[in-house]
Amino acid sequence: MTPSVAGELVRSGHLVRSLRLAPFVPAAVAVVGFLVARRDGTPDALGDLRVLGVLLALGSGYVLDDSAAVTLQAAPYGLARRLWLRIGCAVAIVAPPWIVMIAYLLPSVPAGYRRDVGLGLTAELAAMLAVVWAVAAWARRRGIDQPGIVTTPALLASLLLATSISSAPMLVGPGPQWTAAHLRWSGVVAGATMVLLAGMRDPAARRILTGTLPGRR
Amino acid sequence: MATVAVSPALAPLIGREARRLARHPVMRLIPIIAGVAAALDGASGGRNAGYWYGTIFTAVAFFGPIFVVFAANLVASGARRSRAEEMLRVTPTTDTRRTWAMCLGVALPTAGIGAVLVGAMALLDSAYYIPPDTQLSAGELVQLPVILAGAGLLGVLAARWLPFTGGVLITFVAATLGGVVVFGRFPTGIWWMWWTTGYTFENRTPVAGNPWLHAAYLVGLCACAVLAAVCRDRARWHRLAVLGVPVAAATLLLGRLQLP
Numbered sequence: 001m002t003p004s005v006a007g008e009l010v011r012s013g014h015l016v017r018s019l020r021l022a023p024f025v026p027a028a029v030a031v032v033g034f035l036v037a038r039r040d041g042t043p044d045a046l047g048d049l050r051v052l053g054v055l056l057a058l059g060s061g062y063v064l065d066d067s068a069a070v071t072l073q074a075a076p077y078g079l080a081r082r083l084w085l086r087i088g089c090a091v092a093i094v095a096p097p098w099i100v101m102i103a104y105l106l107p108s109v110p111a112g113y114r115r116d117v118g119l120g121l122t123a124e125l126a127a128m129l130a131v132v133w134a135v136a137a138w139a140r141r142r143g144i145d146q147p148g149i150v151t152t153p154a155l156l157a158s159l160l161l162a163t164s165i166s167s168a169p170m171l172v173g174p175g176p177q178w179t180a181a182h183l184r185w186s187g188v189v190a191g192a193t194m195v196l197l198a199g200m201r202d203p204a205a206r207r208i209l210t211g212t213l214p215g216r217r
Numbered sequence: 218m219a220t221v222a223v224s225p226a227l228a229p230l231i232g233r234e235a236r237r238l239a240r241h242p243v244m245r246l247i248p249i250i251a252g253v254a255a256a257l258d259g260a261s262g263g264r265n266a267g268y269w270y271g272t273i274f275t276a277v278a279f280f281g282p283i284f285v286v287f288a289a290n291l292v293a294s295g296a297r298r299s300r301a302e303e304m305l306r307v308t309p310t311t312d313t314r315r316t317w318a319m320c321l322g323v324a325l326p327t328a329g330i331g332a333v334l335v336g337a338m339a340l341l342d343s344a345y346y347i348p349p350d351t352q353l354s355a356g357e358l359v360q361l362p363v364i365l366a367g368a369g370l371l372g373v374l375a376a377r378w379l380p381f382t383g384g385v386l387i388t389f390v391a392a393t394l395g396g397v398v399v400f401g402r403f404p405t406g407i408w409w410m411w412w413t414t415g416y417t418f419e420n421r422t423p424v425a426g427n428p429w430l431h432a433a434y435l436v437g438l439c440a441c442a443v444l445a446a447v448c449r450d451r452a453r454w455h456r457l458a459v460l461g462v463p464v465a466a467a468t469l470l471l472g473r474l475q476l477p
Binding site: 022026033051059062149150156160166167 | 243246249250253254257258280283284287288290291298381382383384385386387389390391394398
């Protein structure tokens, strides 16, 4: 197997067909709703973009679902590559509506805050995506072939916990707390990405510290 | 379906479904989230009776329903996801009976837990001072166990009618965000929403209504969900129409009667 396998999977459409697209329906409906309802601007661009970000992240949680996971375990195309391919497809699905909606709703934000708000909300989306994919990758590692349904309560629980920490607020508006809150969001991105990378490692691969194979001394 | 009652033959199935729900890992998230959120909360006014009253309310009316929807859906769709439906078809029980058991096994324990927590709220209210802005009336308290049971039934309904990946997510978003968007558009919307009337949308001025009849309206919605779940098969759609239309009409009537 060579990297061209990935290109062939994308070109032939097999990869897109194997993705679960139904979970993106709420986000698609939200995009259409915002495009129609917010033609004259929005009083709460932050709220609208956060809702869209959560919906996109919830939909993305299902991209690591793979009905053929058991069959593909024997394929000489590594687990990490298979998962990266799916994550790449999810990014290709999530990025266009996010960029469009940022461009569409950001003019409603005061001019001085637009750059901060755009970057900050994108960091929030990245953190949520990293969390759902980390949860899904670990669930896959635990033998759950379709972990998407687990990612929704996991993300909602994480968000509820994050918002309940009054001493370190996560969901803030533009102002003095913005930078500190988004440093915390960046920390979540980094932490969840590390967990994702660890979760994507093939369970049959050599252990990093000892160099031994699983099950051998 | 009309002949199905909570017979001794159905009771073990109900108990089994209730145990599956109670043991589901997603259900463990509710006390964890509520506990951690309470521990991390600054509680500027101190951890007094009013604080615990509000904390229990948040657990029953907010955290609880969110996770019960997903836990109930995972329990109800377990056979489909593990491809065990073929094996279940040859067991000496019908799909209708299993769905009845599923609905009752999900609704009864969740309503029971909700009732216990509401009892705790009432006890706090009777023994300590609760600030008027957080205090709920008896009619509003009665709504809470029904909301929790209704969330479970929504999860079962999603498993029956949207048996594909992401079906429960679509249902959840439609029931929460969709409901808030649709019912937030008119002043009496909170009374038609499947939530408590103790709080209004975006701090709007409350509209008068009868909270006891809202509880009855919520029970009607639960009955509609049970009927829709039980009569999912195409062969039973005529029964769904015969039984569902009067129940839906009665629910709408209760919805109308709750308003002045």
